[in-house]
Amino acid sequence: MTNEPTRDGAAGATPCRLCGGPTAPAFSARDRNHRISPESFRYVSCAACGTLTLADVPADLGRYYPASYYGVPDSADAAVARDENAAHRLELLRGLVPQGRLVEIGPSYGGFLELARRAGYDVSAIELDAGCCRFISEQLRLPVTQSDDPAAALTGPYDAIVMWHVLEHLADPAALIASAAAALAPGGMLIAIAPNPESLQLKLLGGRWAHVDAPRHLALIPLAALAGEGAKHGLEVAWSTTADEDALRSNNFGWSGSLAASTQNETVARGLRLGGELVRIAVAPVERRGQRGASYTIALRKPSR
Numbered sequence: 001m002t003n004e005p006t007r008d009g010a011a012g013a014t015p016c017r018l019c020g021g022p023t024a025p026a027f028s029a030r031d032r033n034h035r036i037s038p039e040s041f042r043y044v045s046c047a048a049c050g051t052l053t054l055a056d057v058p059a060d061l062g063r064y065y066p067a068s069y070y071g072v073p074d075s076a077d078a079a080v081a082r083d084e085n086a087a088h089r090l091e092l093l094r095g096l097v098p099q100g101r102l103v104e105i106g107p108s109y110g111g112f113l114e115l116a117r118r119a120g121y122d123v124s125a126i127e128l129d130a131g132c133c134r135f136i137s138e139q140l141r142l143p144v145t146q147s148d149d150p151a152a153a154l155t156g157p158y159d160a161i162v163m164w165h166v167l168e169h170l171a172d173p174a175a176l177i178a179s180a181a182a183a184l185a186p187g188g189m190l191i192a193i194a195p196n197p198e199s200l201q202l203k204l205l206g207g208r209w210a211h212v213d214a215p216r217h218l219a220l221i222p223l224a225a226l227a228g229e230g231a232k233h234g235l236e237v238a239w240s241t242t243a244d245e246d247a248l249r250s251n252n253f254g255w256s257g258s259l260a261a262s263t264q265n266e267t268v269a270r271g272l273r274l275g276g277e278l279v280r281i282a283v284a285p286v287e288r289r290g291q292r293g294a295s296y297t298i299a300l301r302k303p304s305r
């Protein structure tokens with residue numbers, strides 16, 4: 001890959017992971033969510049598009065992805081039941097793309113994918129993890145491509161390409177957007193959910209924000225930057241928000257998770273989580289306005305011919 005950020009040299013030498021523009025130091029963050037290592041990771045901010053890019057990408061990034069705490073589900077029903085976001089995401093999808101060919105990038109064990117199939121969509125998946133691919137193929141009996149390069153794996157044409165909290169993990173998000181634009185059928189939509197770097201929480205918590213999730217999150221892309229990247233390939237913003245069901249859940253995890261991660265004492269963490277819940281309730285009116293929520297949902301449409 002070209003323009004690969006390096007851990008050597010000044011942070012300013014790291015180009016923006018989305019647009020390749022010049023960057024300046026933003027903040028440092030540790031792996032507070034999983035504590036795989038005690039290292040500190042630097043994020044830099046793009047002067048052109050505002051994207052936050054992880055400058056210190058570990059060579060052994062796979063080591064920072066812990067195995068699923070809950071293990072492999074034992075049935076399709078269990079996969080659906082485990083995905084607490086599947087139902088409201090399906091409702092979102094139906095409002096934007098009522099039917100057709102759907103591909104999900106990064107479906108994990110496919111809870112949403114299975115629910116979309118039951119709702120009548122013609123579904124397929126692109127997934128990195130071998131165990132998840134095996135489950136989707138053997139238990140759900142749905143078509144899945146195992147790949148760490150979703151931009152190359154998209155075939156199309158698709159009526160919907162969905163990515164739920166995947167964009168921030170990608171080595172080359174711009175390549176994915178370009179590939180998605182080419183793979184969409186006319187009128188089709190790329191629908192993504194991602195952490196919002198313009199959130200109130202990032203402003204207040206900086207590197208301690210749970211949704212920074214260093215070093216797993218390689219880029220935190222502002223809504224406008226993603227819309228701009230889509231526009232380069234002819235995609236238009238059909239809809240966006242930072243105050244839907246997903247954003248409200250992200251707000252909750254952002255406050256409770258960020259506070260609880262300050263300690264390894266479970267009793268103290270429980271108290272801090274409760275404290276986070278109170279903060280969330282107190283600031284809810286502010287977080288709901290002006291695109292300040294902890295995550296956003298955006299739908300980019302390829303114009304009909």
Ligand SMILES: [Zn+2]
Pocket residue numbers: 016017018019020021046047048049050051
């Ligand atoms: Zn940029």
